[in-house]
Amino acid sequence: MHSFTEENYLKTIYAISLRQAGDVSTNALAEVTATKAASVTDMLRKLADKELIHYKKYQGVRLTEEGERLALQIIRRHRLWEVFLVDKLGFGWDAVHDIAEELEHIRSDELTARLDTFLGHPQFDPHGDPIPTQAGLMPETEYRKLSEVNEGEAVRLMGVLEHSTAFLQHLDRCQLTLGCAVTLGEINPFDRSVRVVSEAGLPIFVSHEVARNLLVE
Amino acid sequence: MHSFTEENYLKTIYAISLRQAGDVSTNALAEVTATKAASVTDMLRKLADKELIHYKKYQGVRLTEEGERLALQIIRRHRLWEVFLVDKLGFGWDAVHDIAEELEHIRSDELTARLDTFLGHPQFDPHGDPIPTQAGLMPETEYRKLSEVNEGEAVRLMGVLEHSTAFLQHLDRCQLTLGCAVTLGEINPFDRSVRVVSEAGLPIFVSHEVARNLLVE
DNA sequence: ATAAAAATTTAGGTAAGTCTAAATTTTTAG
DNA sequence: CTAAAAATTTAGACTTACCTAAATTTTTAT
Numbered sequence: 068m069h070s071f072t073e074e075n076y077l078k079t080i081y082a083i084s085l086r087q088a089g090d091v092s093t094n095a096l097a098e099v100t101a102t103k104a105a106s107v108t109d110m111l112r113k114l115a116d117k118e119l120i121h122y123k124k125y126q127g128v129r130l131t132e133e134g135e136r137l138a139l140q141i142i143r144r145h146r147l148w149e150v151f152l153v154d155k156l157g158f159g160w161d162a163v164h165d166i167a168e169e170l171e172h173i174r175s176d177e178l179t180a181r182l183d184t185f186l187g188h189p190q191f192d193p194h195g196d197p198i199p200t201q202a203g204l205m206p207e208t209e210y211r212k213l214s215e216v217n218e219g220e221a222v223r224l225m226g227v228l229e230h231s232t233a234f235l236q237h238l239d240r241c242q243l244t245l246g247c248a249v250t251l252g253e254i255n256p257f258d259r260s261v262r263v264v265s266e267a268g269l270p271i272f273v274s275h276e277v278a279r280n281l282l283v284e
Numbered sequence: 285m286h287s288f289t290e291e292n293y294l295k296t297i298y299a300i301s302l303r304q305a306g307d308v309s310t311n312a313l314a315e316v317t318a319t320k321a322a323s324v325t326d327m328l329r330k331l332a333d334k335e336l337i338h339y340k341k342y343q344g345v346r347l348t349e350e351g352e353r354l355a356l357q358i359i360r361r362h363r364l365w366e367v368f369l370v371d372k373l374g375f376g377w378d379a380v381h382d383i384a385e386e387l388e389h390i391r392s393d394e395l396t397a398r399l400d401t402f403l404g405h406p407q408f409d410p411h412g413d414p415i416p417t418q419a420g421l422m423p424e425t426e427y428r429k430l431s432e433v434n435e436g437e438a439v440r441l442m443g444v445l446e447h448s449t450a451f452l453q454h455l456d457r458c459q460l461t462l463g464c465a466v467t468l469g470e471i472n473p474f475d476r477s478v479r480v481v482s483e484a485g486l487p488i489f490v491s492h493e494v495a496r497n498l499l500v501e
Numbered sequence: 502a503t504a505a506a507a508a509t510t511t512a513g514g515t516a517a518g519t520c521t522a523a524a525t526t527t528t529t530a531g
Numbered sequence: 532c533t534a535a536a537a538a539t540t541t542a543g544a545c546t547t548a549c550c551t552a553a554a555t556t557t558t559t560a561t
Contacts, residue, residue, distance in 0.1 A: 072518065093539055106519050108540055113517090125526055125539055156398040169390045175383050181373040289548065310509055323549050325510055330547095342509055342556055503561090510555070517547090525540070531533095 069117075071172050074141050075100065076110055077119060078171075080130055081138035090127030139199040140179075145171035146192035146199075147182050153193040154186065160193040160245075161235035194235075195226025195245050195282060210282035213251075214259070214275055221250045226282035234280065241271050243281070286334075288389050291358050292317065293327050294336060295388075297347055298355035307344030356416040357396075362388035363409035363416075364399050370410040371403065377410040377462075378452035411452075412443025412462050412499060427499035430468075431476070431492055438467045443499035451497065458488050460498070 069077075079099050083091045093111070097104045115122035119134035130138060148170040152163040180201070183189075190206065191197055197206040210225050224247050227234070238244070242265065252262035252270065259275035273281075286294075296316050300308045310328070314321045332339035336351035347355060365387040369380040397418070400406075407423065408414055414423040427442050441464050444451070455461070459482065469479035469487065476492035490498075 070517080094537090102518085103520065104539060105521080105541080109518070112540095152395075156395070156402055158394075158398065162394075166390065166392050166395055170387075173383065173386045177375075177379075178369075178373070178383055181375065185373055287547080311507090319548085320550065321509060322511080322551080326548070329510095505558105505560085507558070508556080510553100512553080513551090515548100515550070518545105520545075521543090523540100523542080526538080528535105528537070530535085 068174070069119075069137065072110070073114060073117075073119075074137070074172060076114060077130065077134055077138040078141050078145075080120065080128060081135065081142065084129065090129050092127045096128075136203045139203045139205060141171050142205075143199040143201070144173070144179055146196060147179065147186060147189070149192045149194070150186050150189045150198075151182060154189075159235075159239070161232045161239070163193065164230060164232075191226075193245070194230055208282075210284050212279050213261075213263075213273065213277075213281040213283050214279035216251050216283060218251050218253055221248065222283035223248045224281060225284050227280055228282065229280040234277075237277070238281075241273070242269070243271065243273075249283075285391070286336075286354065289327070290331060290334075290336075291354070291389055293331060294347065294351055294355040295358050295362075297337065297345060298352065298359065301346065307346050309344045313345075353420045356420045356422060358388050359422075360416040360418070361390070361396055363413060364396065364403060364406070366409045366411070367403050367406045367415075368399060371406075376452075376456070378449045378456070380410065381447060381449075408443075410462070411447055425499075427501050429496050430478075430480075430490065430494075430498040430500050431496035433468050433500060435468050435470055438465065439500035440465045441498060442501050444497055445499065446497040451494075454494070458490070459486070460488065460490075466500075 076096070079096060080091050083095050083099065093104050093107045096107045096111075100107065111120065111122050111128055114120045114134070115128075118131055119137065120128045120130055122128045145167045148167040149163045152158040152166060153160055158166075183201070189198060195210075197208055199205045208226070211222075212228070213222070213224075216222055224243060224245055226245070227238070243249075248266050249263040249271070252264055254261045259278075261273050261275075261278055263271050263273055265271060293313070296313060297308050300312050300316065310321050310324045313324045313328075317324065328337065328339050328345055331337045331351070332345075335348055336354065337345045337347055339345045362384045365384040366380045369375040369383060370377055375383075400418070406415060412427075414425055416422045425443070428439075429445070430439070430441075433439055441460060441462055443462070444455070460466075465483050466480040466488070469481055471478045476495075478490050478492075478495055480488050480490055482488060
């Protein structure tokens with residue numbers, strides 16, 4: 068069996084791999100796991116011994132097939148629990164990350180399977196992130212960033228790239244909820260902020276910083 | 285904050301205190317926690333430093349008020365999760381203990397409160413054990429053991445004293461479910477086994493060993 | 502009452518996961 | 532191309548929770 072800590076490293080390696088090409092560096096892992104590079108090195112040696120990562124000293128790491136399978140299993144559990152917390156318990160989408168971070172480590176395939184059924188086999192978590200399948204596949208999504216949409220286009224808000232409480236609460240205050248349809252107004256050439264118009268005709272001003280963290284289709 | 289392991293010790297001290305008078309011995313704890321007496325002594329010193337138990341060397345331990353408050357909080361979470369697993373996810377009552385053993389350590393008062401509401405503020409877990417209140421009180425129950433009931437009496441099955449999978453599955457096979465009404469037939473004077481009759485008139489033979497692990501009212 | 506048995510604690514050690522400081526390797530800049 | 536900077540690894544140490552073996556205290560039985 069793998070420890071809580073090992074699972075978190077696998078998940079983190081997967082997450083970093085998604086947003087950058089090439090192997091994952093020791094320092095990048097140290098930053099995300101909030102530990103020191105020396106501690107990361109220790110753990111990498113251990114994960115390599117277990118053949119969960121490909122690791123050559125000084126060269127960074129990448130998950131093996133088995134490592135990726137485990138990472139996706141943990142991400143699946145995390146996202147299913149987030150759906151539970153929001154849909155069933157009524158938590159806000161900005162309040163579930165830390166709790167799901169603990170729940171994801173409960174080790175029971177039957178629990179995961181029953182939870183999935185109970186929730187109605189959801190495809191996406193409350194932040195619009197796709198839920199890996201039981202078979203261990205991450206569903207592909209074809210979303211663009213709102214910051215890449217042209218004036219006049221009509222799009223639907225499908226996900227977020229930033230998961231911080233502060234960002235999600237900002238979206239709540241702007242009434243930008245997942246699934247809402249918006250039409251792009253003019254883009255301010257100075258700061259690239261943009262006005263979008265909701266279904267209800269309500270104008271919402273969105274900074275470039277926010278727009279590039281919103282996924283639309 | 286208190287570690288996973290510390291929480292388990294508190295819960296175990298509480299559980300042992302319930303079924304025997306006087307202080308809890310080091311050996312009793314070693315047996316239940318499946319560790320060695322020397323390890324228990326280490327942990328007792330730590331819990332005493334944190335003022336969660338009263339501890340005098342060689343004299344056994346008992347929970348302080350704060351220790352009992354924490355123990356009841358953990359038991360509350362355990363039992364609420366068991367209700368969730370059985371009522372919402374459809375697990376059998378014989379399959380939930382180990383999973384709840386992990387879930388009980390998820391540390392979020394809001395999670396516990398919302399789960400309680402979601403489940404409809406249940407008073408008892410799937411084994412008939414009372415769920416401690418949010419205020420930290422263990423509800424009193426006035427159940428007798430089936431082995432102490434007289435011939436001819438009509439009683440209702442309210443709980444179990446033994447929680448093993450084997451015992452619970454045995455009850456399932458006998459169609460002895462919580463809440464079912466039975467009337468006591470004759471008690472065999474040789475082995476103290478007893479015949480009970482269900483509501484449907486079905487006769488069920490119950491060994492003394494089983495009868496003294498069944499709680500009725 | 503006291504010696505043997507049982508229970509408990511102390512002493513010293515291990516593994517996991519972390520740390521700091523020092524050594525080493527790789528990358529970058531002139 | 533090479534020296535300085537940055538990244539990474541190694542060495543040695545700490546904490547938690549556990550262990551075994553030995554010492555100590557309490558209990559039990561004659």
